[in-house]
Amino acid sequence: xxxxxxxxxxxxxxxxxxxxxxxxxxxxxxxxxxxxxxxxxxxxxxxxxxxxxxxxxxxxxxxxxxxxxxxxxxxxxxxxxxxxxxxxxxxxxxxxxxxxxxxxxxxxxxxxxxxxxxxxxxxxxxxxxxxxxxxxxxxxxxxxxxxxxxxxxxx
Amino acid sequence: xxxxxxxxxxxxxxxxxxxxxxxxxxxxxxxxxxxxxxxxxxxxxxxxxxxxxxxxxxxxxxxxxxxxxxxxxxxxxxxxxxxxxxxxxxxxxxxxxxxxxxxxxxxxxxxxxxxxxxxxxxxxxxxxxxxxxxxxxxxxxxxxxxxxxxxxxxxxxxxxxxxxxxxxxxxxxxxxxxxxxxxxxxxxxxxxxxxxxxxxxxxxxxxxxxxxxxxxxxxxxxxxxxxxxxxxxxxxxxxxxxxxxxxxxxxxxxxxxxxxxxxxxxxxxxxxxxxxxxxxxxxxxxxxxx
Numbered sequence: 001x002x003x004x005x006x007x008x009x010x011x012x013x014x015x016x017x018x019x020x021x022x023x024x025x026x027x028x029x030x031x032x033x034x035x036x037x038x039x040x041x042x043x044x045x046x047x048x049x050x051x052x053x054x055x056x057x058x059x060x061x062x063x064x065x066x067x068x069x070x071x072x073x074x075x076x077x078x079x080x081x082x083x084x085x086x087x088x089x090x091x092x093x094x095x096x097x098x099x100x101x102x103x104x105x106x107x108x109x110x111x112x113x114x115x116x117x118x119x120x121x122x123x124x125x126x127x128x129x130x131x132x133x134x135x136x137x138x139x140x141x142x143x144x145x146x147x148x149x150x151x152x153x154x155x
Numbered sequence: 156x157x158x159x160x161x162x163x164x165x166x167x168x169x170x171x172x173x174x175x176x177x178x179x180x181x182x183x184x185x186x187x188x189x190x191x192x193x194x195x196x197x198x199x200x201x202x203x204x205x206x207x208x209x210x211x212x213x214x215x216x217x218x219x220x221x222x223x224x225x226x227x228x229x230x231x232x233x234x235x236x237x238x239x240x241x242x243x244x245x246x247x248x249x250x251x252x253x254x255x256x257x258x259x260x261x262x263x264x265x266x267x268x269x270x271x272x273x274x275x276x277x278x279x280x281x282x283x284x285x286x287x288x289x290x291x292x293x294x295x296x297x298x299x300x301x302x303x304x305x306x307x308x309x310x311x312x313x314x315x316x317x318x319x320x321x322x323x324x325x326x327x328x329x330x331x332x333x334x335x336x337x338x339x340x341x342x343x344x345x346x347x348x349x350x351x352x353x354x355x356x357x358x359x360x361x362x363x364x365x366x367x368x369x370x371x372x373x374x375x376x377x378x379x380x381x382x383x384x385x386x387x388x389x390x391x392x393x394x395x396x397x398x399x400x401x402x403x404x405x406x407x408x409x410x411x412x413x414x415x416x417x418x419x420x421x422x423x424x425x426x427x428x429x430x431x432x433x434x435x436x437x438x439x440x441x442x443x444x445x
Contacts, residue, residue: 061354071348075355078363101351138359141384145356146344150378151287151317 052084058104178262206235210295211270217262218251286377315357368393
């Protein structure tokens, strides 16, 4: 029942929309349900990216902390989005903090488990890449706009 | 290409009936600081009908002895007793306008231009996307949507600012968010730990918004780079090109379509805009030579 439920949740998450049933079953073998209370960290900068998260509900702030400046949020992530892309690239370390700013329900994906399955089945790996690359491109474009400081500069 | 009928608001003639190139003298009724470099002035209309304008139109304001600048009207079109302009201090003229106090005199020409297509949007969901101080030209449209709420479908405002301190009309937005018949989402580019809202550029709000693309009209006002990326995001969400309307910004001088300073392809932004259907400007919007 638990697995059936997780299977449905994973299939219905926008990130895995349209994923082949066989792949959904493979992915579900690496998935677990998690919950975070406001103020709890999903991950900390420098830590090992042993998991990434598909957000089902709530909001997560991606942050850096700096002496004298406290926490600086550079992006927030919400329902239907993902937290964590560093699990794809060695040395598999988080490059930022991720803190729940409200109660967060998510699916945690075991990164090592998924990497191993992607190595074993490149079709699965390609399907996941097709889902991660648009996220990376969208975040890159958003970052470009932030760097340009378009609101702060007269047209 | 000619715009479809009713796609843009008609341009009311300047109210004086006199030469549109000659400023009237007007008095500042109130002045309020909005954010660090943005202020709002309320100008006394000159006589009955002097405060009539359409959402999206602009006036030419003169700081005597310094110069003249185009400034969008940012008040309520339903209240012709007040001519409200929100101004960012970015140059000599706007700085001079910012130094004027209550009772100060300025030159006033207008209103000019074509505004937001409020009539064409009737019966449809309306998404307003604004960035930075460009929320000001969209505020009159929001006032109209809320004043005639039953004529429109879902109303959504997506607003991006640089930081929490740069959010324009903050108290008003907070108050509007308490209404049940309008969705307002605000995001900032950078924030500290005291901010619990969205962080990221305004385009990131679009996939998160509940947009029914086949029945949505979108009004975009912001820096041109933001506008282009917002168009991309709306198109990805399925909104049709002819349902997207954008406000263009170019150097305007005469404001009456004579001088050509604001020429944009075959149009003058001052006379044929500043609001254009995206489908009309699409072929040249990405040309940096224009």
